[in-house]
Amino acid sequence: xxxxxxxxxxxxxxxxxxxxxxxxxTFNRRETRPEPTKSxxxxxxxxxxxxxxxxxxxxxxxxALGIRIDQPGSLLRDYHTVSDHRGRPxxxxxxxxxxxxxxxxxxxxxxxxxxxxLQDAVFLAAVEGPEELITTLEHAVRHPAFPLxxxxxxxxxxxxxxxxxxxxxxxxxxxxxxxQASSTVRKRWGRQNGNAARIDLPATLDDPAxxxxxxxVPLSFAPTRRTYTTRRTSHTYLSAPTGLTxxxxxxxxxxxxxxxxLLGW
Amino acid sequence: xxxxxxxxxxxxxxxxxxxxxxxxQGNPKEAIYGGVRRSRVSSQAWKRATRQHFDDQAPEADRAxxxxxxxxxxxxxxTQNTALExxxxxxxxxxxxxxxxxSQGKKASDTAYLLFYGNAQLDAVxxxxxxxxxxxxxxxxxxxxxxxxxxxxxxxxxxxHPVGVALFGRMVADIPKLNVDxxxxxxxxxxxxxxxxxxxxxxxxxxxNEKEETGAGMIGTIGFNSATLYRYAxxxxxxxxxxxxxxxxxxxxxxxxFVDSFTLSVPTGYRNSFAHRTRPSLVAVVVRTDQPVxxxxxxxxxxxxxxxxxxxxxxxxxxxxxTATQVWGDTPLYAAASHTFSTRETRTKDTVETLTxxxxxxxxFADLRATLRTRITTxxxxxx
Numbered sequence: 183x184x185x186x187x188x189x190x191x192x193x194x195x196x197x198x199x200x201x202x203x204x205x206x207x208t209f210n211r212r213e214t215r216p217e218p219t220k221s222x223x224x225x226x227x228x229x230x231x232x233x234x235x236x237x238x239x240x241x242x243x244x245x246a247l248g249i250r251i252d253q254p255g256s257l258l259r260d261y262h263t264v265s266d267h268r269g270r271p272x273x274x275x276x277x278x279x280x281x282x283x284x285x286x287x288x289x290x291x292x293x294x295x296x297x298x299x300l301q302d303a304v305f306l307a308a309v310e311g312p313e314e315l316i317t318t319l320e321h322a323v324r325h326p327a328f329p330l331x332x333x334x335x336x337x338x339x340x341x342x343x344x345x346x347x348x349x350x351x352x353x354x355x356x357x358x359x360x361x362q363a364s365s366t367v368r369k370r371w372g373r374q375n376g377n378a379a380r381i382d383l384p385a386t387l388d389d390p391a392x393x394x395x396x397x398x399v400p401l402s403f404a405p406t407r408r409t410y411t412t413r414r415t416s417h418t419y420l421s422a423p424t425g426l427t428x429x430x431x432x433x434x435x436x437x438x439x440x441x442x443x444l445l446g447w
Numbered sequence: 448x449x450x451x452x453x454x455x456x457x458x459x460x461x462x463x464x465x466x467x468x469x470x471x472q473g474n475p476k477e478a479i480y481g482g483v484r485r486s487r488v489s490s491q492a493w494k495r496a497t498r499q500h501f502d503d504q505a506p507e508a509d510r511a512x513x514x515x516x517x518x519x520x521x522x523x524x525x526t527q528n529t530a531l532e533x534x535x536x537x538x539x540x541x542x543x544x545x546x547x548x549x550s551q552g553k554k555a556s557d558t559a560y561l562l563f564y565g566n567a568q569l570d571a572v573x574x575x576x577x578x579x580x581x582x583x584x585x586x587x588x589x590x591x592x593x594x595x596x597x598x599x600x601x602x603x604x605x606x607x608h609p610v611g612v613a614l615f616g617r618m619v620a621d622i623p624k625l626n627v628d629x630x631x632x633x634x635x636x637x638x639x640x641x642x643x644x645x646x647x648x649x650x651x652x653x654x655x656n657e658k659e660e661t662g663a664g665m666i667g668t669i670g671f672n673s674a675t676l677y678r679y680a681x682x683x684x685x686x687x688x689x690x691x692x693x694x695x696x697x698x699x700x701x702x703x704x705f706v707d708s709f710t711l712s713v714p715t716g717y718r719n720s721f722a723h724r725t726r727p728s729l730v731a732v733v734v735r736t737d738q739p740v741x742x743x744x745x746x747x748x749x750x751x752x753x754x755x756x757x758x759x760x761x762x763x764x765x766x767x768x769x770t771a772t773q774v775w776g777d778t779p780l781y782a783a784a785s786h787t788f789s790t791r792e793t794r795t796k797d798t799v800e801t802l803t804x805x806x807x808x809x810x811x812f813a814d815l816r817a818t819l820r821t822r823i824t825t826x827x828x829x830x831x
Binding site: 198 | 451453470471476478479480481482485489490491626628629632633634635637679681683685686736737738739740741742743744747748771774775777
């Protein structure tokens with residue numbers, strides 16, 4: 183804890199046409215989680231702060247993370263071809279006497295990989311930690327050392343990325359922040375829900391007493407020692423302001439918890 | 448460098464019916480944005496087009512080569528520099544390259560890898576031996592290996608990168624020290640408006656078989672769409688300078704050529720079927736000392752087809768740039784644009800006005816590149 187002992191929360195709006203938050207994909211199938219991973223957010227902050235891949239990230243990984251799903255988006259499968267940089271042909275299904283796969287004959291060189299992206303999604307990420315560190319990170323995101331990306335380099339964030347600092351518990355900060363979905367989505371939702379003042383949004387928060395375990399806390403980003411550890415999280419719904427003006431003649435059709443609201447049903 | 452500079456490049460480009468970059472069904476790639484279907488060209492596809500464009504323009508020494516025959520290439524250079532026989536030169540070349548620890552390929556003198564290096568880097572390695580070549584050739588294999596052990600061969604390959612490597616990075620999984628972090632970030636190109644996938648149903652007629660069979664020789668379909676694309680890339684000048692060994696002049700050259708090639712290249716997919724080569728209708732460069740700004744949010748609400756897509760896309764881009772600057776109070780160091788819109792047409796008049804407000808009067812593309820370079824040089828001079 184810092185000398186002052188105060189904590190602060192940094193709010194990031196993770197939005198863009200494409201995002202990709204892989205947690206364990208290697209080889210030819212690069213998947214994405216339906217929401218940003220802790221390693222992805224820590225990686226973004228580390229890149230902003232100009233840390234090399236070999237630099238320690240334990241202070242960043244120690245920050246508490248909360249993700250609110252403002253607009254879930256949908257899955258995009260991208261067909262992608264690559265060649266082995268060593269010029270080696272692909273391996274065939276046949277094996278040699280030693281049990282090793284034989285190269286294809288005639289040699290084929292093009293790998294087909296599937297890359298998955300989230301398209302048209304908007305998340306609100308809240309990072310809580312010592313005030314000094316958060317202030318440093320806020321400055322870093324405003325003046326990043328390396329270009330920032332939403333999980334994969336080609337996924338450039340749309341503006342605004344940085345929403346600034348807030349104080350208070352993670353939970354309350356995520357609840358107070360207005361809904362970040364695109365105006366089209368908000369208007370359509372408003373038409374169906376009498377322009378209700380609040381909407382329930384799903385969120386995942388770091389919680390030592392949580393009942394879910396995620397294996398996405400980075401220990402090191404060094405290419406040869408890339409390792410992760412686990413964290414406990416809990417899922418919840420948070421009621422957030424929609425920024426719409428309620429229509430007094432049409433009371434909201436649903437009150438309280440409405441898990442289907444997000445799907446636009 | 449105390450301050451970090453980012454150079455954002457924004458391009459609005461209309462592509463006629465085409466299929467630049469296709470998926471496993473053979474159809475143009477797509478993505479949903481703002482709730483509607485858009486045409487998409489992957490960042491990888493456009494980066495490859497960009498890389499090929501500037502390698503075509505570059506002088507031989509500045510080009511990059513990707514080959515397994517590294518030893519042979521080095522041998523040739525040594526024999527050209529000295530009076531040695533090819534056999535002796537080959538021994539020296541092998542001794543020098545042994546330092547890299549590259550796995551050997553099946554054929555003698557081949558490396559197991561296609562190593563991506565700059566021609567200038569190999570020239571520099573060859574230059575190391577020019578003066579002592581005769582002495583080295585007289586040594587036996589073991590003495591030769593000892594003699595060149597301390598020479599800066601690996602250093603040469605980790606510095607003085609060719610432009611392609613410095614911009615787009617390199618990854619050699621087995622030898623992390625040869626890795627280079629990319630200095631450019633390229634976003635997937637997206638259409639500014641809703642697109643529908645269309646199919647061209649075609650028949651091919653057998654020229655020699657007109658009388659007997661009147662039907663087609665073959666039939667098929669090609670998926671295509673036409674789109675006004677928003678393309679965005681950003682160059683981290685600090686990283687680029689680092690990759691080029693701290694050489695600011697080389698970094699400025701690389702940046703200049705990147706802007707040129709990114710703007711003018713077009714992926715070649717189905718080029719002969721669609722002849723889709725177009726030039727952008729708008730190129731804007733923005734130099735920033737804070738964070739790169741992607742203006743794709745200008746098109747989250749799709750541009751309606753009735754409005755005149757090209758001019759409206761350009762106007763929206765300029766408005767988004769102005770709004771972002773006002774709201775976040777982060778005035779860019781420099782902004783300029785080249786575009787093809789004119790005030791003579793009433794339809795594009797307000798587009799031109801907004802563009803002028805955001806990026807200044809339109810300038811010729813060559814002037815845009817020249818001014819960009821001058822402005823960055825001045826900015827770096829002030830920082831120093």
